[in-house]
Amino acid sequence: MTMVFSPQDKHENFVLDTEATRLNFDFISELQEDSFPHVDQLLLKARKASAVFTQYTQGQVDKIVYAVVRAALEHSREFAKLAVEETRMGLFEDKILKNIVASEFLYHQIKDKKTVNVIREIKDEQMVEIAEPVGVIAALTPVTNPTSTVIYKSIISLKTRNAIVFSPHLMSSKCVAYTAEVLYKAALKAGAPEGCIGWLKRNSKLRKQTNYLIHHKEVDLVFATGGTTMVKVAYSSGKPAIGVGSGNTPVYVHKSYDVSSAAMDICISKTFDNGNECPSEQTLVVDDDIYEQLLQEFKKINCYICKEEETKKLTPVVIDPETGVMNYKYVGKEAYKIAQAAGIDVPTNTKILLCEINSDDKNHPLLKEKLMPVLAVLRAESEGDALSKCLLVNHSGGTGHTAGIFAKDENVIAKFQNLINAGRIIVNQPTSLGGLGGMYNNLPTTLSFGCGTGGANSTTENVNIYNLLNIKRVPRRQIMPMWFRIPNQVYFNPGSLNVLKIFPAKNAFIVTDKTMEKLGVLKKVIDNLPNGCNFKVFSDVESEPSKDVIDRGLTEVSNFSPDYFIAVGGGSVIDATKGIRLFYECPDIKFEDLSVDFVDFRKRVISFPTLGKTKLVAIPTTSGTGSEVSPACVIADKKNNLKVSLFDYNLTPDIAIIDSELVCELPVKPSADTGIDAFTHALEAFVSIYANDFTDALCLQAIKIIYETLPKVIQRPHDVEIRQKMHNAATLAGMAFSNASVGINHAMAHALGAKFGVPHGRANAVFLLSTIDFNSGIPTKFMPFPNNKKYIAKEKYAEIAKSLGSQNNEIEKLIVDLKEKIKELLSKSGLPCRISELDIKLDDYLAAIPDLVSKAFNDLSLRTNPRMPLVEELEGLFRNAY
Amino acid sequence: MPIKNLFNGEMTSNEVIDSAFSLLENQALDRNEILINFQNLVFVSVYFLEKLESFIEKAKKLNVKVQIKNVPPSIYKVFRVARVNEILKLCF
Ligand SMILES: NC(=O)c1ccc[n+]([C@@H]2O[C@H](COP(=O)([O-])OP(=O)(O)OC[C@H]3O[C@@H](n4cnc5c(N)ncnc54)[C@H](O)[C@@H]3O)[C@@H](O)[C@H]2O)c1
Ligand SMILES: [Fe+2]
Numbered sequence: 009m010t011m012v013f014s015p016q017d018k019h020e021n022f023v024l025d026t027e028a029t030r031l032n033f034d035f036i037s038e039l040q041e042d043s044f045p046h047v048d049q050l051l052l053k054a055r056k057a058s059a060v061f062t063q064y065t066q067g068q069v070d071k072i073v074y075a076v077v078r079a080a081l082e083h084s085r086e087f088a089k090l091a092v093e094e095t096r097m098g099l100f101e102d103k104i105l106k107n108i109v110a111s112e113f114l115y116h117q118i119k120d121k122k123t124v125n126v127i128r129e130i131k132d133e134q135m136v137e138i139a140e141p142v143g144v145i146a147a148l149t150p151v152t153n154p155t156s157t158v159i160y161k162s163i164i165s166l167k168t169r170n171a172i173v174f175s176p177h178l179m180s181s182k183c184v185a186y187t188a189e190v191l192y193k194a195a196l197k198a199g200a201p202e203g204c205i206g207w208l209k210r211n212s213k214l215r216k217q218t219n220y221l222i223h224h225k226e227v228d229l230v231f232a233t234g235g236t237t238m239v240k241v242a243y244s245s246g247k248p249a250i251g252v253g254s255g256n257t258p259v260y261v262h263k264s265y266d267v268s269s270a271a272m273d274i275c276i277s278k279t280f281d282n283g284n285e286c287p288s289e290q291t292l293v294v295d296d297d298i299y300e301q302l303l304q305e306f307k308k309i310n311c312y313i314c315k316e317e318e319t320k321k322l323t324p325v326v327i328d329p330e331t332g333v334m335n336y337k338y339v340g341k342e343a344y345k346i347a348q349a350a351g352i353d354v355p356t357n358t359k360i361l362l363c364e365i366n367s368d369d370k371n372h373p374l375l376k377e378k379l380m381p382v383l384a385v386l387r388a389e390s391e392g393d394a395l396s397k398c399l400l401v402n403h404s405g406g407t408g409h410t411a412g413i414f415a416k417d418e419n420v421i422a423k424f425q426n427l428i429n430a431g432r433i434i435v436n437q438p439t440s441l442g443g444l445g446g447m448y449n450n451l452p453t454t455l456s457f458g459c460g461t462g463g464a465n466s467t468t469e470n471v472n473i474y475n476l477l478n479i480k481r482v483p484r485r486q487i488m489p490m491w492f493r494i495p496n497q498v499y500f501n502p503g504s505l506n507v508l509k510i511f512p513a514k515n516a517f518i519v520t521d522k523t524m525e526k527l528g529v530l531k532k533v534i535d536n537l538p539n540g541c542n543f544k545v546f547s548d549v550e551s552e553p554s555k556d557v558i559d560r561g562l563t564e565v566s567n568f569s570p571d572y573f574i575a576v577g578g579g580s581v582i583d584a585t586k587g588i589r590l591f592y593e594c595p596d597i598k599f600e601d602l603s604v605d606f607v608d609f610r611k612r613v614i615s616f617p618t619l620g621k622t623k624l625v626a627i628p629t630t631s632g633t634g635s636e637v638s639p640a641c642v643i644a645d646k647k648n649n650l651k652v653s654l655f656d657y658n659l660t661p662d663i664a665i666i667d668s669e670l671v672c673e674l675p676v677k678p679s680a681d682t683g684i685d686a687f688t689h690a691l692e693a694f695v696s697i698y699a700n701d702f703t704d705a706l707c708l709q710a711i712k713i714i715y716e717t718l719p720k721v722i723q724r725p726h727d728v729e730i731r732q733k734m735h736n737a738a739t740l741a742g743m744a745f746s747n748a749s750v751g752i753n754h755a756m757a758h759a760l761g762a763k764f765g766v767p768h769g770r771a772n773a774v775f776l777l778s779t780i781d782f783n784s785g786i787p788t789k790f791m792p793f794p795n796n797k798k799y800i801a802k803e804k805y806a807e808i809a810k811s812l813g814s815q816n817n818e819i820e821k822l823i824v825d826l827k828e829k830i831k832e833l834l835s836k837s838g839l840p841c842r843i844s845e846l847d848i849k850l851d852d853y854l855a856a857i858p859d860l861v862s863k864a865f866n867d868l869s870l871r872t873n874p875r876m877p878l879v880e881e882l883e884g885l886f887r888n889a890y
Numbered sequence: 891m892p893i894k895n896l897f898n899g900e901m902t903s904n905e906v907i908d909s910a911f912s913l914l915e916n917q918a919l920d921r922n923e924i925l926i927n928f929q930n931l932v933f934v935s936v937y938f939l940e941k942l943e944s945f946i947e948k949a950k951k952l953n954v955k956v957q958i959k960n961v962p963p964s965i966y967k968v969f970r971v972a973r974v975n976e977i978l979k980l981c982f
Contacts, residue, residue, distance in 0.1 A: 053936070055971075055972055055973060056936045056939050056940070056972050056974075057936055058971060058972075059939070059967075059968045059969070059970075059971035059972030059973075060934065060935055060936050060939070060968060060972075062964075062967055062968055062971055063933050063934070063964055063965075063968060143971070201935065201936050202935070202936040202937065203936055
């Protein structure tokens, strides 16, 4: 076995050690390759006990715990007597109380707690927690609380179905062995497995055996309570360890608190077991206003205030000048005996010796831990001064252990608890009894006080049953609640524009472009505004609007105070209007902050502002983007050749008017482009991982209409009825992708469009066939999503083929049919089905592929595609599309 | 030849365990193979584990091949947690 400490460490730890000191283990020098067969035997038995314990039910366990608690209570006086006799520390009466706290109080807290099988059901999170015992515990016990620690550790170990083997401090080995034996017999009688409690007996090699024990392969967890050295050794055993060490409790007595109550509580606490309880008060920090009064109160209850000379004499008695730590000889001794040793004459009924420490003397030895009825007192000039002094004590050994405050002022309590590093911050209670838990408060009852990293411990908890369990979490699959959100008013059919008249608009800000102005569409809109409605027109929107356009729009709108925004135009105009309205309503937000990428917009990092001061009416004049019903807004970043998508349902227009009379002048080519974009929206939303019954219904109808209507639009572009069909279909597809998103086809189209300036719809067209092939293959990687349990892209494409009239029954054939039908649609609409049909040279295209792949790979649309492409697959798709 | 119904229910009483293992040991004397069926075993105690371990050791000395089958998972977990390799080797 090897140890991590160097000889220097050894010395330092030895000095730092609080309760053990000289008689304590000098682990390092005694580390040898000894073997102790009886320790092996003890642990093998414990190992089997822990294994057999796994079969026990909660009822069986609780019966054993009850029996052991009864035994502990019956023997509490006897154990206390043995402890005082053997250790010559502490007070018999208080040791009885400690034994009772460790049994009765502890039992009260844990008796109804579940420690077997399911111990907690977290309904909201659809998760259960299951207990798995830790196994075999090596438990080290301190000389200060030998019997109570054995009671406490045995009970929590049995309650959690673990086996425990005690290694006592040499000076308490007899009372520990006796206590463990009594409890073990009671446990066995109640049905506990043989070997569930074990102990090392007093012998000259106890320290070596302890070392041997904590390094033993049969030990699963080291649970050490005691001095700093011992705890460090426990942590360095290489085993999981719960080690808890020494404290140095500062207590702030604030002027808002009643002095006589504070004096009494401190007195109860500091005299408990003659101060032999590590969370007990060590240094009082007292507000100047009440300082003298408090000391008077202490005097009244037989505490002694040392004069300056007496404090000088007392200091080297309490804190050993050689080691710099408390003098082991006086730990847990009566106050008068300690005074006597210092040559101070005090009555034998003196409860506590209080020593006033000069505030300048930050390194005064008495500011350290002293587990005896000696208290240091510091006077504080102000609240700030008091808090700093508490911090000074808090960081003079004992960081992370315990601190206390007496105050009625909640503000000062709030400051104190935030500043001080202590696992338990005891407010308006005695710190020693308060720290134990279960008597003055609801802390878990314990005799092991975790100090966190401040004390080089693994926990700040009052170590309890849950620290002795491996808690297994079983989360159930969470089906994500989905949504379906669209504008709450959609008006459609030729002439529906006149619905504008009924809106209660007072100031309408109309956003459009020059073409709309020229074609008279803008005039139509103005003619249909409600009576008396003021309006202002901003017609500077260009195709693929940039942030500059939005800024210009914002300047126009700034002194107009609109209550309605009306967007009249294609996707570009509608998106620009969404942007203008967003920054008009929320002038303080930054564009960069809203465009942060996300996978699930409900979990995304940024929080989107809520809009609603104004209403947005979207009147599309192209049949494609679906922007009139979508939560998306695409803004071009011209400098970086990028398109930035803002996405939030706050961006969705409030009202959409789908009036085909406004589309009839759209030339044939953009009609085909935008139409096939809508077709792609529906096709991709139908196989998206977010696809659902609501969006599926819209997709199927949109696909069917576009398949039948788009070629007719190309033939008879001025037919209002045909146009209306196409216009409706685009909005249906828009509603679908607004809720189910799109996929890889769009990711590739975005990349191609940005690189070669191909219109968006056309760019979609050239990837339609390869996307179907890709998604109907067997994915190399599936796209994970909790709501989907099967990969059904193929079946869904087949369903589309059927809805388009294919008579086939086999999936493969249906997919072939679908591709044929799409080819036919493209050719009838004058659209390309390969990149080679676009005006892009092969060499240029091949050279661009790495860039295209990288852009498409980072595209948000990709994340909802059912099949997750590998980079090389994406590259293949681009190559094959030429 | 398998030995049936020797190990039944909760094996908690030391007397019951003793008699079951002494029967088993007698069988071991005139065979060269023993198949123990744990199908009906519900609970094992520390004493049972120790007895089983020592039986396996004895059988080894007598050159009798021991096999344990149908170990219920809760009992198999006990063997696992107890880390008794001699027993684990013979299971299944
Ligand atoms: N917000 C979304 O959900 C969403 C979805 C897809 C695309 N988009 C964005 O939409 C924009 C593309 O929109 P688009 O395809 O509608 O094109 P567009 O709005 O850019 O319009 C294209 C051209 O057609 C003209 N035009 C529009 N309607 C006309 C009509 N009825 N008669 C004659 N000419 C007409 C326009 O003036 C323009 O010159 C892009 O910026 C794209 O990123 C947004
Ligand atoms: Fe699109």
